[in-house]
Structures are given as structure tokens and as C-alpha cells.
Amino acid sequence: MSPTPHVIISPGRLCGKVAIPPSKSAAHRAIIAAALSNGPCRITPIAASDDIIATSNAMAALGANIRTDGDALVVRGLHDNATATAAAAATTLVDCAESGSTLRFLIPIAAALGRNATFTGRGRLAERPMAEYLHCLAQHGVAFSSDRGLPLSISGQLQPGTYVLPGNISSQFITGLLFALPMLNGDSVIVLSSDLQSAGYVDLTIAVLADAGIRIDATANGWAIPGKQRYQARNYSVEGDWSQAAFFLAAATIGSDISITGLKRDSKQGDRAAEDLFRQFGATITWDAAGALHARCNQARGIAIDAAQIPDLVPALAAAAALCPGQTRIFNAERLRAKESDRLAAMQKALGALGATISESADGLIIDGVERLHGGNVDGANDHRIVMASAIAALRADSPVAISHPQSINKSYPDFFAHFRSIGGSANVNLG
Numbered sequence: 144m145s146p147t148p149h150v151i152i153s154p155g156r157l158c159g160k161v162a163i164p165p166s167k168s169a170a171h172r173a174i175i176a177a178a179l180s181n182g183p184c185r186i187t188p189i190a191a192s193d194d195i196i197a198t199s200n201a202m203a204a205l206g207a208n209i210r211t212d213g214d215a216l217v218v219r220g221l222h223d224n225a226t227a228t229a230a231a232a233a234t235t236l237v238d239c240a241e242s243g244s245t246l247r248f249l250i251p252i253a254a255a256l257g258r259n260a261t262f263t264g265r266g267r268l269a270e271r272p273m274a275e276y277l278h279c280l281a282q283h284g285v286a287f288s289s290d291r292g293l294p295l296s297i298s299g300q301l302q303p304g305t306y307v308l309p310g311n312i313s314s315q316f317i318t319g320l321l322f323a324l325p326m327l328n329g330d331s332v333i334v335l336s337s338d339l340q341s342a343g344y345v346d347l348t349i350a351v352l353a354d355a356g357i358r359i360d361a362t363a364n365g366w367a368i369p370g371k372q373r374y375q376a377r378n379y380s381v382e383g384d385w386s387q388a389a390f391f392l393a394a395a396t397i398g399s400d401i402s403i404t405g406l407k408r409d410s411k412q413g414d415r416a417a418e419d420l421f422r423q424f425g426a427t428i429t430w431d432a433a434g435a436l437h438a439r440c441n442q443a444r445g446i447a448i449d450a451a452q453i454p455d456l457v458p459a460l461a462a463a464a465a466l467c468p469g470q471t472r473i474f475n476a477e478r479l480r481a482k483e484s485d486r487l488a489a490m491q492k493a494l495g496a497l498g499a500t501i502s503e504s505a506d507g508l509i510i511d512g513v514e515r516l517h518g519g520n521v522d523g524a525n526d527h528r529i530v531m532a533s534a535i536a537a538l539r540a541d542s543p544v545a546i547s548h549p550q551s552i553n554k555s556y557p558d559f560f561a562h563f564r565s566i567g568g569s570a571n572v573n574l575g
């Protein structure tokens with residue numbers, strides 16, 4: 144019998160420069176805005192992660208013309224007269240793979256275009272929160288085959304109006320509506336019924352929309368979205384991914400010496416907060432004149448972290464915290480239970496298996512840093528961020544660590560192990 148897929152990480156220290164991949168969140172948004180536009184757009188660079196492929200295929204299924212050209216995507220928007228709109232008549236099949244972004248962004252977009260569509264997906268996607276979203280869309284002209292699970296079929300024309308949604312379940316509901324509502328025949332408003340979490344992702348959406356010539360007006364408790372707007376074609380350059388940079392900043396915080404290129408210093412990504420958070424842990428982080436970031440750490444300490452706005456940073460922060468003297472408390476992180484895995488439980492299990500002192504609270508993690516972890520087997524939980532965070536923690540184990548589900552990194556960062564090795568890490572992937 145072949146062994147289950149795993150990666151073996153040998154303890155060590157990373158030292159060198161990583162060219163961080165383009166932001167997954169920014170790339171999703173650029174592809175959608177380009178695909179909804181009235182002409183040709185070039186998006187560069189694009190990294191072919193599974194989530195980005197899912198969004199690109201989805202927009203192509205809706206009628207955009209999309210092809211790769213080296214590390215660029217060349218997109219002819221579906222409102223370009225030269226582009227075939229054969230998809231208009233048929234039921235559009237949208238395979239979202241494991242991408243929550245693709246599923247939640249594409250549902251209102253397809254409905255705004257008046258398309259019948261069937262959404263499929265894998266892994267934990269079918270279990271992730273959708274009910275409030277679908278309920279809200281159903282009040283505005285969209286009919287659903289069910290309000291649970293996948294596949295999910297939709298029909299009907301999305302109507303303008305007042306959309307009331309919670310802000311603390313997923314910001315992806317808001318982003319999906321912000322993409323769709325400007326295309327409708329009348330004006331709409333989004334009203335938040337609870338505080339917005341993951342707010343940086345909505346800021347990123349509004350910035351991309353502004354680039355595409357789409358106006359969104361902030362209100363006291365949401366946004367006003369004028370209808371009858373048209374997406375303008377333009378080129379997009381995709382900045383580096385702060386969420387992925389966090390894994391290398393975590394490595395620096397526990398003893399590695401890392402340089403990172405490709406990051407935008409004044410980025411709108413919410414996970415831009417990583418620089419400040421790892422500095423609070425004690426890392427020395429500087430920028431050079433060429434725009435590269437350098438990180439290392441002489442003396443670390445535990446900190447308190449409010450994760451409401453930065454859910455994707457938590458696995459990397461937890462990996463560092465496991466090896467920083469003192470206590471780290473991560474709170475306001477309950478939404479992590481509804482990602483590719485229950486990330487609070489998965490991080491507790493992964494780091495606990497290596498001898499970390501870590502416990503779950505209802506909304507976070509409590510971690511008392513130890514000097515060194517031990518080797519062992521880690522369940523990667525089929526979750527890219529759990530696998531990458533565990534690989535970083537394993538750098539300071541006293542013997543090798545085997546992590547399951549190594550291929551899950553393809554969801555967001557297919558080159559992660561290659562980059563890890565390129566700066567001195569030892570990562571032997573065995574796909575069984």
C-alpha cells in the first residue's frame with residue numbers, strides 16, 4: 144500500500160530572499176473586473192493557484208474570453224462586442240474547487256447577468272456559511288435549488304434594492320454584491336446588520352472597482368451602489384501577497400533571516416498588518432531602497448492579537464507564538480472555524496502534536512511559547528494555511544516533522560515548498 148501523501152520538514156534555519164507570489168485576493172478581483180469589462184485587459188503577474196484557476200474558469204464560463212500569456216492573463220471582457228457570449232443561453236457550470244471567494248463572488252454576478260448557473264465545489268466548501276447570503280439574495284429575485292450544500296443551482300434576475308447582511312460572517316458576501324449591484328438597472332444599498340470583520344478585503348474590492356470606473360459610496364452603516372454602471376477595460380498589475388509573506392515573517396520571528404520582494408508597502412490588503420504584528424513579537428523588519436523587506440529576530444515575546452480583521456494571518460501567527468517566550472492570546476477569531484478547516488482546532492492539533500503549549504478558546508487560541516518543539520506527525524487538515532504554518536513551526540523542532548496533505552498548498556501558493564527549499568529549507572514531498 145502506498146503511504147498517504149505527506150511532506151517531511153527537517154529542522155533548520157531559512158536564510159535568503161523570497162519573491163512572494165501575487166496576491167490571491169487582488170488577482171480574484173482583477174480577473175472579475177476585467178471579465179465584466181468592455182474590452183481587452185492584461186493582468187500580470189498571475190500565479191496559477193487552484194483558487195485563481197477556479198475564478199478564471201468561472202468568468203470564462205460566463206462568457207469572457209481568457210487566455211494565459213506567460214505570467215499574464217489576457218482577458219476580453221464579456222461586454223466587449225467582439226467577445227462571444229455563447230454562455231448566455233445555457234446553464235453555466237461553475238466549478239469553484241475549494242474557493243470560498245469564487246463561490247461567494249460569482250453567485251450574485253451570475254444573477255446580475257441573469258444567467259442560470261450551477262455551482263459545484265469540493266472539500267469543505269459545501270459546509271461553509273451561505274444561508275444568510277442566499278436568504279438575502281432570494282429576497283431580490285434569485286431562486287435557489289436549495290439553501291444547503293453543493294451543487295447549488297440558481298436562476299432569475301438579481302434586482303436592485305436594499306440588501307441587509309451581517310458583517311461578521313464573511314466579508315465575501317459584501318464583495319460579491321459590490322461586484323454585482325453596479326450592473327443592475329437601478330440603485331441599491333447594502334446595510335450591515337452587525338460590525339464588519341475582514342474589512343480590508345472590502346477595501347480591496349472597492350479599490351479594484353474604482354480602478355474599473357465603478358463608483359461605490361460609503362454610508363454610515365454600509366454602501367450605496369448606483370446602478371447602470373459599466374466596467375471599464377484596463378490593465379492590472381497584481382501586488383505581492385501579504386497573507387503568504389506572513390509565513391516567512393513567522394519564520395524570521397523564530398530564528399530565520401528572510402528577505403521578501405514583491406510586497407507593496409502601502410497595500411490595501413488587510414493582512415498588511417503582518418508587518419506590525421511580527422514587529423510586536425520582537426522581529427526587526429526593515430525595508431531597503433529597492434522595496435525589499437528584511438526580517439529577523441533577536442528576542443521574541445508573546446503578544447495579544449485581535450484577529451477580527453486578519454483571519455488568514457492566524458495560522459502563521461500561531462506558529463510563531465508557539466516558539467516565542469511568554470503567552471500569546473489570539474481572540475475574535477471564531478470565523479476561522481469556517482475556513483478550509485476549523486483552523487482553531489487544526490492549529491491546536493498541529494502544534495500540540497509537536498509539543499507546543501496551546502489550547503483553544505471559543506474564539507481563539509492561547510499559546511505559551513516553548514524553546515523548541517519535537518518532531519512527529521501533523522495533520523495538515525487539507526488546509527494550505529495549516530500545512531504552511533506547520534512547516535514553519537517545524538523549523539524549530541528537534542527532529543523531522545511529517546505533515547499530511549502537502550498538495551493543499553496548491554489552493555493558494557503552489558510554489559511554497561520550492562521557495563522554502565530555495566532559502567535553505569528541507570522539504571521532501573511524498574505524494575504516495
Ligand SMILES: O=C(O)C1=C[C@@H](OP(=O)(O)O)[C@@H](O)[C@H](O)C1
Binds near residue numbers: 244341454455
Ligand atoms: O475576500 C477575500 O479575498 C477573502 C476574504 C476573507 O474571508 P472572510 O471575509 O470570509 O473572512 C479571507 O479569509 C479569504 O481568504 C479571502
Ligand SMILES: C=C(OP(=O)(O)O)C(=O)O
Binds near residue numbers: 241243245
Ligand atoms: C479562506 C481562504 O480562501 P477562500 O475563503 O477564498 O476559500 C484562504 O485562502 O485562506
